[in-house]
Amino acid sequence: MTEQTQTPHASPAAEGSAPAGETLLEVTALVRHFPVTRGIVFRQKLGAVRAVDGIDLSVSKGQTLGLVGESGCGKTTTGRLLTRLDEPTSGRIVIDGHDVTHLRPGKMRPLRREIQMIFQDPYSSLNPRHTVGAIVGAPFRLQKLKPPGGIKRSVQELLELVGLNPEHYNRYPHEFSGGQRQRIGIARTLALRPKLIVADEPVSALDVSIQAQVVNLLEDLQDELGLTYVVIAHDLSVVRHISDQVAVMYLGKIVEVADRSSLYTRPRHPYTVALLSAVPVPEPVTSASGQRERRHRIRLEGDVPSPLLPPPACRFHTRCWKAQQICRTQEPPLAELAPGHRVACHFPENTGPPAESKTAT
Amino acid sequence: MPDALVEVQDLQIHFPTQDGLVKAVDGVSFSLDRGRTLGIVGESGSGKSVTSLGIMGLHQGSKAQISGHIRLDGEELVGAPPARVRELRGTKMAMIFQDPLSSLHPYYKVGDQIVEAYRIHNDVSKKVARKHAIDLLGRVGIPQPGVRVDDYPHQFSGGMRQRTMIAMALSCDPELLIADEPTTALDVTVQAQILDLISDLQSEFGSAVIMITHDLGVVAELSDDILVMYAGRAAEYGSAADIFGRPGHPYTWGLLSSMPRLDRERTTRLVPIPGTPPSLIRVPPGCPFHPRCRYAQLNGGRSQTEVPPLLEVTSGHLVACHLSAAQRTRQWALLSADKVAEGAGQPVLQGPVSPDPVPPGQVRQGGVET
Numbered sequence: 001m002t003e004q005t006q007t008p009h010a011s012p013a014a015e016g017s018a019p020a021g022e023t024l025l026e027v028t029a030l031v032r033h034f035p036v037t038r039g040i041v042f043r044q045k046l047g048a049v050r051a052v053d054g055i056d057l058s059v060s061k062g063q064t065l066g067l068v069g070e071s072g073c074g075k076t077t078t079g080r081l082l083t084r085l086d087e088p089t090s091g092r093i094v095i096d097g098h099d100v101t102h103l104r105p106g107k108m109r110p111l112r113r114e115i116q117m118i119f120q121d122p123y124s125s126l127n128p129r130h131t132v133g134a135i136v137g138a139p140f141r142l143q144k145l146k147p148p149g150g151i152k153r154s155v156q157e158l159l160e161l162v163g164l165n166p167e168h169y170n171r172y173p174h175e176f177s178g179g180q181r182q183r184i185g186i187a188r189t190l191a192l193r194p195k196l197i198v199a200d201e202p203v204s205a206l207d208v209s210i211q212a213q214v215v216n217l218l219e220d221l222q223d224e225l226g227l228t229y230v231v232i233a234h235d236l237s238v239v240r241h242i243s244d245q246v247a248v249m250y251l252g253k254i255v256e257v258a259d260r261s262s263l264y265t266r267p268r269h270p271y272t273v274a275l276l277s278a279v280p281v282p283e284p285v286t287s288a289s290g291q292r293e294r295r296h297r298i299r300l301e302g303d304v305p306s307p308l309l310p311p312p313a314c315r316f317h318t319r320c321w322k323a324q325q326i327c328r329t330q331e332p333p334l335a336e337l338a339p340g341h342r343v344a345c346h347f348p349e350n351t352g353p354p355a356e357s358k359t360a361t
Numbered sequence: 362m363p364d365a366l367v368e369v370q371d372l373q374i375h376f377p378t379q380d381g382l383v384k385a386v387d388g389v390s391f392s393l394d395r396g397r398t399l400g401i402v403g404e405s406g407s408g409k410s411v412t413s414l415g416i417m418g419l420h421q422g423s424k425a426q427i428s429g430h431i432r433l434d435g436e437e438l439v440g441a442p443p444a445r446v447r448e449l450r451g452t453k454m455a456m457i458f459q460d461p462l463s464s465l466h467p468y469y470k471v472g473d474q475i476v477e478a479y480r481i482h483n484d485v486s487k488k489v490a491r492k493h494a495i496d497l498l499g500r501v502g503i504p505q506p507g508v509r510v511d512d513y514p515h516q517f518s519g520g521m522r523q524r525t526m527i528a529m530a531l532s533c534d535p536e537l538l539i540a541d542e543p544t545t546a547l548d549v550t551v552q553a554q555i556l557d558l559i560s561d562l563q564s565e566f567g568s569a570v571i572m573i574t575h576d577l578g579v580v581a582e583l584s585d586d587i588l589v590m591y592a593g594r595a596a597e598y599g600s601a602a603d604i605f606g607r608p609g610h611p612y613t614w615g616l617l618s619s620m621p622r623l624d625r626e627r628t629t630r631l632v633p634i635p636g637t638p639p640s641l642i643r644v645p646p647g648c649p650f651h652p653r654c655r656y657a658q659l660n661g662g663r664s665q666t667e668v669p670p671l672l673e674v675t676s677g678h679l680v681a682c683h684l685s686a687a688q689r690t691r692q693w694a695l696l697s698a699d700k701v702a703e704g705a706g707q708p709v710l711q712g713p714v715s716p717d718p719v720p721p722g723q724v725r726q727g728g729v730e731t
Binding site: 070178179211212216219236237240264275276280294300303 | 404405504518519520521548549550551552553554556557560575576577578579580581582584601602605615616617619620621622623624627628630631632633634635637638
């Protein structure tokens with residue numbers, strides 16, 4: 001496939017060339033509150049939407065972290081904070097040894113080459129009035145980079161890399177299907193050879209058959225270019241397929257983090273257990289008489305509470321079937337219950353010996 | 362089947378456009394009994410939504426050219442006078458749409474919207490209708506229905522809005538309920554609630570349900586029978602056990618093997634269906650799936666020229682494919698054993714996957730369906 005065509009820009013710090021296995025992204029106590037105000041002249045602060053309320057994450061080089069949760073749990077806000085498209089309220093984001101938490105836009109710009117984003121909707125994330133060439137070449141122009149062989153050649157190589165026809169350089173986004181547009185978006189993301197890619201629901205807008213194409217493409221690119229991914233998704237099966245580590249978020253907090261197999265075979269937080277049992281399985285359950293039957297699943301009552309007024313202590317206690325008094329008064333810490341498996345719960349599930357595992361793998 | 366509630370026969374729904382005739386539905390047949398659920402699966406632009414809108418008579422006023430038969434309880438709906446279809450819509454058949462936020466009117470209270478739907482078909486006072494609305498909201502699981510009946514849609518969460526839509530659809534006890542991607546816009550835990558609700562209500566009311574979705578998991582949870590659609594035609598039709606246990610069409614295989622599954626060991630690699638769905642103006646000749654089919658070569662080019670008829674392979678299980686029974690069994694066994702079949706395998710990175718975008722000026726069928 002294509003070789004690295006772009007001049008490797010001077011790495012801003014020596015830590016940049018660390019060996020694999022080293023942490024690329026480190027997030028500590030990250031908080032993003034959106035103030036809710038009233039009035040124009042006399043602004044009153046009514047409260048804050050606690051979109052992200054103190055999360056810790058770390059991702060090693062070449063690894064994929066999956067971030068799952070329901071809508072409103074703060075996973076997208078987290079993604080926007082990581083790429084510094086949004087300003088964190090407090091906390092610390094360190095990418096490749098650089099503290100980027102509160103960098104000004106001018107200082108941030110050179111670092112943007114290292115961190116790129118793949119967006120969810122391939123229809124609204126591409127400018128309909130720009131050609132594919134202009135879209136994929138935009139990062140070079142914005143960063144004032146002159147790749148060897150010119151921008152056009154680099155763009156065509158990028159298009160080929162993501163499985164598009166390089167001759168389509170002059171076409172417009174409307175001439176492509178959803179899956180092809182998502183490939184265009186991925187080509188643009190790759191233009192500057194970033195180290196970290198934050199993909200926010202990269203396949204959820206695509207048809208099932210196309211999803212698999214894009215998932216495979218992301219995996220191939222990771223192997224080929226040594227990329228590190230943070231994949232934000234609500235689809236637990238896609239996350240399992242693509243991630244090395246998985247973090248489950250609920251109302252702005254991480255409730256469980258573990259490596260893939262540990263999380264999916266022995267989920268410990270009741271929320272994760274409920275989430276996994278809610279996923280419809282493409283395998284009909286039939287009784288002996290051939291009648292259709294309902295799969296056993298944990299039914300969570302109600303909806304996710306408002307992040308404006310999250311429940312005190314453990315945020316999941318309002319919907320949890322195991323909740324006790326302590327869950328309403330004392331917040332459970334994110335404790336390491338098994339090596340690499342951290343859970344924030346007073347009464348975790350699946351704590352017995354591994355044979356007891358209830359959830360299908 | 363004489364006592365089938367819904368009978369669709371050779372339904373064709375075509376839309377004339379500037380670029381040519383869009384054959385959105387091209388000869389689809391199925392039947393559905395009371396108390397049963399039919400799942401219609403397919404990708405964007407496969408014609409599944411157009412079919413359901415056709416049954417509901419919602420293509421009237423558009424340029425759609427409809428032919429074939431749709432019989433609801435013996436009554437022919439194709440060509441029926443609009444007033445009659447309107448009468449049936451709501452009382453005998455009702456529909457739940459994908460996006461509950463855009464199907465509820467933001468200016469009216471949810472209760473009033475249910476009352477309106479109910480009073481169109483029933484000559485009752487507002488007071489009685491309101492009581493009925495509260496009753497329905499309670500039945501679909503809205504807490505404190507007496508209070509929430511006076512809320513506006515924006516005060517409801519996504520799941521509650523979808524429950525409201527279900528309450529509205531059920532207000533006149535329809536015998537046929539069509540749910541068009543009812544849970545696509547919802548979170549997985551809420552989706553589970555809604556699926557359970559639909560299934561509970563179905564056993565309570567004994568209605569027939571047509572479930573339209575692209576999610577094979579959702580179909581497996583709810584459906585008795587499944588119709589797999591591709592490019593406006595039926596690719597495969599059979600019981601849920603047939604479709605998931607002994608799928609016969611390479612397109613169904615593709616759908617099943619391209620999705621990551623939580624109930625199986627994680628595979629190292631997904632097997633995508635190469636290419637993209639065809640344009641419905643220029644449907645490929647022969648089998649519409651042949652340009653994307655890994656097995657199209659196995660039958661000496663018949664797929665390119667001859668449209669495969671929908672034939673019964675086992676009782677009640679119909680497949681439209683040229684592969685012989687032996688080939689089918691062998692290839693599916695290979696595929697389900699997680700091996701790439703002979704002559705198959707097209708890694709995504711091997712050059713352009715689909716170098717054929719829609720020609721300029723042509724509207725692509727379907728869009729984002731989430």
